[in-house]
Amino acid sequence: MILILIGYMASGKSTLGRILAKKLNYEFLDLDDYIETNEKSTISDIFKTDGEIYFRKKETHYLRELLESKNNLVLSLGGGTPCYSNNMELILSANHTKSIYLKASIPTLITRLKNEKSKRPLIAHIETDELLAEFIGKHLFERSQFYSLANTTVTTDNKTESHIVEELILQLF
Ligand SMILES: Nc1ncnc2c1ncn2[C@@H]1O[C@H](COP(=O)(O)OP(=O)(O)OP(=O)(O)O)[C@@H](O)[C@H]1O
Numbered sequence: 001m002i003l004i005l006i007g008y009m010a011s012g013k014s015t016l017g018r019i020l021a022k023k024l025n026y027e028f029l030d031l032d033d034y035i036e037t038n039e040k041s042t043i044s045d046i047f048k049t050d051g052e053i054y055f056r057k058k059e060t061h062y063l064r065e066l067l068e069s070k071n072n073l074v075l076s077l078g079g080g081t082p083c084y085s086n087n088m089e090l091i092l093s094a095n096h097t098k099s100i101y102l103k104a105s106i107p108t109l110i111t112r113l114k115n116e117k118s119k120r121p122l123i124a125h126i127e128t129d130e131l132l133a134e135f136i137g138k139h140l141f142e143r144s145q146f147y148s149l150a151n152t153t154v155t156t157d158n159k160t161e162s163h164i165v166e167e168l169i170l171q172l173f
């Protein structure tokens, strides 16, 4: 089984994925980290040097590689992974995957992303908190249609990390 965590930037995919994998004794991989290791570059540098379209091609390539080669894995995706190419179709049509949308509210995402912009090239250039809030609101609205295709959804606001992981395990098994 490959458990796939989906959600907006800062929704908790990497943090919760690591904890979930430990509990289940599964391998943990973060698609952003996997891309960085294999491309020998950071996500920010890939965006700067080769552009977003190149990044999205690589993202689909490595997603497919992992889906075809791994088992007993928790895989945290990038925030945009479900929204490009045929990635969501790939995930849903594989018969050994379960996908989970980690749903966080706009205010929660704004609070987290205000302090963590620099590593995220899509928002690093946004100068004020007001503009960031406006961007997140619109962007999440556009992306929700893809996130909502996940097999299951867990809301994460005002819940501790361990509480969310317990809920995930109950929903999944
Ligand atoms: N349930 C939670 N309660 C409070 N803080 C949380 C919770 N889950 C995650 N966080 C915090 O939110 C921030 C973003 O989490 P994380 O990096 O796991 O998000 P992500 O979905 O992997 O983001 P990205 O798509 O940009 O990689 C981190 O600082 C993390 O500690």
Ligand SMILES: O=C(O)C1=C[C@@H](O)[C@@H](O)[C@H](O)C1
Pocket: 008, 009, 032, 043, 077, 078, 079, 080, 081, 119, 120, 121, 122
């Ligand atoms: O939301 C997005 O489109 C992204 C999120 C990050 O996880 C990275 O995959 C990259 O910064 C793009």
Ligand SMILES: [Mg+2]
Pocket: 013, 014, 015, 030, 032, 076
């Ligand atoms: Mg992450």
